[in-house]
Amino acid sequence: MNTTTQLLRFITAGSVDDGKSTLIGRLLHDSKSIFEDQFSAISKTSEKRGMAAVDLSLLTDGLQAEREQGITIDVAYRYFATPKRKFIIGDTPGHEQYTRNMVTAASTANLVVILIDARKGVLTQTRRHTYLASLVGVPHIVLAVNKMDMVDYAQARFDEIVAEYKAFAAQLNLHDVTFIPLSALNGDMVVDRGDNLDWYQGPALLELLENIEIEHDVNTSDFRFPVQWVCRPQSEKYHDFRGFAGRIEAGEVSVGDEVTVLPSGRTTTVKQIVTYDGNLQTAFAPQSVTLTLADEIDISRGDMLVRSSAHPPQVEKEFEATLCWLSEAPLDKNRKYLVKHTTRTAKALFQRLDYRVDVNTLQQHAADKLQMNEIARVSIKTQQALVFDRYDIDRATGSFIVIDEATNNTVAAGMIA
Amino acid sequence: MKLVENNLSKHTFTHLDALESESIHIMREVAAECKNPALLFSGGKDSIVMLRLAEKAFRPAKFPFPLVHIDTEHNFPEVIATRDKLAKDLGERLIVRSLEDSIARGTIVIKDESKPRNPFQSVTLLETIAEFGFDACMGGARRDEEKARAKERIFSFRDEFGQWDPKNQRPELWDTYNTRVHAGENIRVFPISNWTETDIWEYIGREKLHIPSIYFAHEREVIRRGGNVIPVSHLVQPKPGEKVEIATVRFRTVGDMTCTAPVESAARTVDEIIAETATTRITERGATRMDDQTSDASMELRKKEGYF
Numbered sequence: 268m269n270t271t272t273q274l275l276r277f278i279t280a281g282s283v284d285d286g287k288s289t290l291i292g293r294l295l296h297d298s299k300s301i302f303e304d305q306f307s308a309i310s311k312t313s314e315k316r317g318m319a320a321v322d323l324s325l326l327t328d329g330l331q332a333e334r335e336q337g338i339t340i341d342v343a344y345r346y347f348a349t350p351k352r353k354f355i356i357g358d359t360p361g362h363e364q365y366t367r368n369m370v371t372a373a374s375t376a377n378l379v380v381i382l383i384d385a386r387k388g389v390l391t392q393t394r395r396h397t398y399l400a401s402l403v404g405v406p407h408i409v410l411a412v413n414k415m416d417m418v419d420y421a422q423a424r425f426d427e428i429v430a431e432y433k434a435f436a437a438q439l440n441l442h443d444v445t446f447i448p449l450s451a452l453n454g455d456m457v458v459d460r461g462d463n464l465d466w467y468q469g470p471a472l473l474e475l476l477e478n479i480e481i482e483h484d485v486n487t488s489d490f491r492f493p494v495q496w497v498c499r500p501q502s503e504k505y506h507d508f509r510g511f512a513g514r515i516e517a518g519e520v521s522v523g524d525e526v527t528v529l530p531s532g533r534t535t536t537v538k539q540i541v542t543y544d545g546n547l548q549t550a551f552a553p554q555s556v557t558l559t560l561a562d563e564i565d566i567s568r569g570d571m572l573v574r575s576s577a578h579p580p581q582v583e584k585e586f587e588a589t590l591c592w593l594s595e596a597p598l599d600k601n602r603k604y605l606v607k608h609t610t611r612t613a614k615a616l617f618q619r620l621d622y623r624v625d626v627n628t629l630q631q632h633a634a635d636k637l638q639m640n641e642i643a644r645v646s647i648k649t650q651q652a653l654v655f656d657r658y659d660i661d662r663a664t665g666s667f668i669v670i671d672e673a674t675n676n677t678v679a680a681g682m683i684a
Numbered sequence: 685m686k687l688v689e690n691n692l693s694k695h696t697f698t699h700l701d702a703l704e705s706e707s708i709h710i711m712r713e714v715a716a717e718c719k720n721p722a723l724l725f726s727g728g729k730d731s732i733v734m735l736r737l738a739e740k741a742f743r744p745a746k747f748p749f750p751l752v753h754i755d756t757e758h759n760f761p762e763v764i765a766t767r768d769k770l771a772k773d774l775g776e777r778l779i780v781r782s783l784e785d786s787i788a789r790g791t792i793v794i795k796d797e798s799k800p801r802n803p804f805q806s807v808t809l810l811e812t813i814a815e816f817g818f819d820a821c822m823g824g825a826r827r828d829e830e831k832a833r834a835k836e837r838i839f840s841f842r843d844e845f846g847q848w849d850p851k852n853q854r855p856e857l858w859d860t861y862n863t864r865v866h867a868g869e870n871i872r873v874f875p876i877s878n879w880t881e882t883d884i885w886e887y888i889g890r891e892k893l894h895i896p897s898i899y900f901a902h903e904r905e906v907i908r909r910g911g912n913v914i915p916v917s918h919l920v921q922p923k924p925g926e927k928v929e930i931a932t933v934r935f936r937t938v939g940d941m942t943c944t945a946p947v948e949s950a951a952r953t954v955d956e957i958i959a960e961t962a963t964t965r966i967t968e969r970g971a972t973r974m975d976d977q978t979s980d981a982s983m984e985l986r987k988k989e990g991y992f
């Protein structure tokens with residue numbers, strides 16, 4: 268592996284039996300990422316179950332409870348690498364009720380592979396997965412039309428599905444969609460191109476994953492630095508050192524830049540960009556650094572430093588957001604919850620449910636309840652002001668989680684509108 | 685003060701840089717939000733990487749948590765020596781609690797000295813958590829190690845009994861971590877969840893980290909037993925009929941001496957190990973941990989009991 272290998276995070280989505288597990292198994296196998304002991308374990312299991320060939324889908328099989336039920340019930344992460352990139356796969360189940368798992372896995376993904384069974388074409392689930400990918404703002408979508416072997420590798424069938432999908436996707440705000448015909452079972456167009464899809468000119472799946480441009484997946488222009496931790500060494504050598512440690516969530520910063528501290532609105536300049544490996548002149552997202560500032564102003568965890576010249580974020584106690592409810596206990600509008608947004612946690616009230624979105628039809632319905640796996644537009648009021656950007660501008664400063672103080676569970680994911 | 689060129693640019697921000705920044709971010713969240721965290725440190729390669737990440741996260745300040753080692757007393761002496769030296773060089777506080785303490789208290793009953801002690805580690809760990817009132821313990825486990833770990837959260841919630849319920853895990857979205865626990869409960873945090881064995885070795889090479897010598901090829905007395913190569917030690921002696929041989933081996937993990945098998949290897953440098961790892965077709969745990977081979981689900985069962 269060379270020293271410029273990049274990291275790409277992607278997820279797979281599809282209905283049960285569309286071939287997700289087989290596809291991941293195929294990717295791992297053909298890119299030589301499967302270990303001998305793993306392979307011999309699944310060979311044994313395949314044999315025990317009386318299967319003719321090794322069932323590659325067993326590779327992504329996880330916990331005991333699932334093995335007993337024969338289904339995947341959660342998000343699991345897999346790793347593989349090629350000389351060009353290292354990949355993290357979020358393996359999400361296709362089961363009806365698991366919107367929450369897809370939203371969870373998609374929240375950190377650069378790319379989603381949505382599987383379609385070539386015989387079945389665009390289904391309700393395909394629409395739902397696409398909507399969720401657009402809701403969570405996954406920058407790149409690959410529509411993988413699987414089981415092409417079952418439709419004689421016919422280009423006409425592929426074109427038909429592509430046209431159908433495009434008609435539907437036009438209503439959504441998708442930036443980058445690629446269509447690939449493949450057979451996970453036979454390995455056509457996954458890692459190798461195979462001999463059966465000569466009419467297709469585009470990249471095979473792995474080729475696409477290795478080459479798709481991801482540098483612009485984060486906002487590169489507006490500097491955003493939520494303060495995570497205040498570094499006060501209290502040693503003789505660093506007696507007066509007061510550094511603000513955090514990760515740059517967007518944009519870049521240089522020594523001498525004027526920065527504004529929000530919510531207070533005070534301004535100062537960056538004195539040093541401190542790292543363990545030495546002080547830097549310039550740092551950029553997503554580096555974790557420690558900043559020292561020219562003036563002594565009161566700054567603590569939860570504050571955000573932004574570059575004064577750039578587009579300012581909003582500083583508000585009331586805002587609207589799209590909420591995906593993740594918990595079995597439904598939203599209770601009479602209760603206070605906690606909202607954790609960047610490094611700030613505030614008490615919050617959900618004042619109004621504006622409407623609920625049907626994830627299958629994208630239709631909006633009046634709503635007074637919000638239950639697990641449902642998505643709604645809500646109005647929120649927080650006790651302290653939050654410093655945020657719209658989610659479609661910045662995933663890091665536009666997202667939040669909702670915590671139920673009674674159970675400490677994470678009950679919802681929010682995207683600021 | 686002299687400035688160092690940021691020799692990373694947006695175009696050369698590598699997977700190691702991305703992983704490093706993510707891990708630093710996680711450690712700082714723990715330091716900022718947890719009342720009384722600890723970093724579990726064994727002297728093994730993953731926990732040595734964790735120490736470097738902690739330096740990157742918190743220097744020039746001291747770590748805002750102690751290092752804690754749960755010592756099985758079945759460790760390789762080289763590993764213990766490295767553990768003590770690193771803690772001393774860094775000037776950080778190291779707390780060691782031994783399984784022997786639990787044995788003396790009667791909370792662990794050992795039937796056979798030559799058997800692995802890993803299954804008992806959870807007892808002493810939970811007792812240590814109670815003794816110091818830790819609400820978060822950071823550990824160097826990785827998701828690529830084993831199937832059951834693939835679904836582990838970065839912030840993994842444990843109930844009052846230290847138990848992990850795979851069905852009752854908090855969803856983890858973006859990089860916004862829910863660190864909240866009630867009194868008596870506890871979270872395990874895995875800052876290097878997303879690293880693979882290869883990443884660890886590449887990072888050790890890049891950062892020039894000092895790791896115990898037994899990770900590199902050396903000559904050692906071993907016996908072959910049930911398909912495994914087993915190091916001879918005061919705990920493992922040949923049974924009648926078994927032959928002691930000298931083999932050139934290195935360890936891929938350095939746990940309990942009675943159940944950690946070395947692999948035959950001539951790799952004497954980090955680069956040679958990376959080259960070997962790239963072509964090795966056996967998972968790290970599969971190769972070296974006899975205690976995980978017993979059943980497909982053995983790791984999962986141990987996790988439920990409070991093992992890391």
Ligand SMILES: Nc1nc2c(ncn2[C@@H]2O[C@H](COP(=O)(O)OP(=O)(O)O)[C@@H](O)[C@H]2O)c(=O)[nH]1
Binds near residue numbers: 281289290
């Ligand atoms: N003919 C054909 N069958 C496939 C293909 N991909 C997967 N399958 C089969 O479809 C079934 C479901 O696949 P699986 O990977 O378990 O689907 P999942 O539920 O989406 O993970 C299995 O019997 C697979 O062998 C393909 O490309 N062609």
